[in-house]
Amino acid sequence: SQTIHQWPATLVQPVGSPLSLECTVEGTSNPNLYWYRQAAGRGLQLLFYSVGIGQISSEVPQNLSASRPQDRQFILSSKKLLLSDSGFYLCAWERGLRGNYGYTFGSGTRLTVV
Amino acid sequence: AQTVTQSQPEMSVQEAETVTLSCTYDTSESDYYLFWYKQPPSRQMILVIRQEAYKQQNATENRFSVNFQKAAKSFSLKISDSQLGDAAMYFCAYRSAKSTNAGKSTFGDGTTLTVKP
Numbered sequence: 001s002q003t004i005h006q007w008p009a010t011l012v013q014p015v016g017s018p019l020s021l022e023c024t025v026e027g028t029s030n031p032n033l034y035w036y037r038q039a040a041g042r043g044l045q046l047l048f049y050s051v052g053i054g055q056i057s058s059e060v061p062q063n064l065s066a067s068r069p070q071d072r073q074f075i076l077s078s079k080k081l082l083l084s085d086s087g088f089y090l091c092a093w094e095r096g097l098r099g100n101y102g103y104t105f106g107s108g109t110r111l112t113v114v
Numbered sequence: 115a116q117t118v119t120q121s122q123p124e125m126s127v128q129e130a131e132t133v134t135l136s137c138t139y140d141t142s143e144s145d146y147y148l149f150w151y152k153q154p155p156s157r158q159m160i161l162v163i164r165q166e167a168y169k170q171q172n173a174t175e176n177r178f179s180v181n182f183q184k185a186a187k188s189f190s191l192k193i194s195d196s197q198l199g200d201a202a203m204y205f206c207a208y209r210s211a212k213s214t215n216a217g218k219s220t221f222g223d224g225t226t227l228t229v230k231p
Contacts, residue, residue: 032216032217034217034218041203041224041226042223042224043118043205043221043222043223043224044205044219044221046218046219049216049217049218051216051217057216059218088157090159092159094217098211099147099209099211099217100147100164100166100211101161101164102147102149102151102161102164102207102209103149103151103159103161103219104161105151105158105159105160107156107157107158108157108158108159110157
């Protein structure tokens, strides 16, 4: 079966500390992968997407970066967190060759920068 | 750039009743996909229903159905026989069908649905 795993679920980090959020997909190959951020009570903002290993596209200039070291692994990172990086981060995998089946989301990471 | 607008920040419905959530979008494209996602208090985002723009027939998934009006660029979600478990935030999303789009979706700001017993 096709599943997506995201961890950790919750993270409290001090300002200036590094960040690493990980997302892995099972049961499919060469998936399109996405990192979204959701502010409290708001919609989703696309941060990064990847259509293949080593292929990363950034949508919003910011303090974050992404990497895809393996086909089904997508990592969101930061060298030094800012207060404004707090939020709910969601990893997603797009189903279907044409993208017409929508996203399957991970369970999300609630990041609080203190 | 495409935009998605959900004009109802909050809605409420009585259990067993029917409720309709509104969504409008702006695009110059003719081929695209539309989705409704549900985010319950657990914050796990789940796909509820999808619609392909070239299909005139409105999509239906059990108690969930859509009213897709392509000319009006409207994509509303109807929930029939509302249940307590339907209480969640609902997001409308647009995804271009262009291959160069790389699957990027644009989301509305969401509608919080409360179901009253």
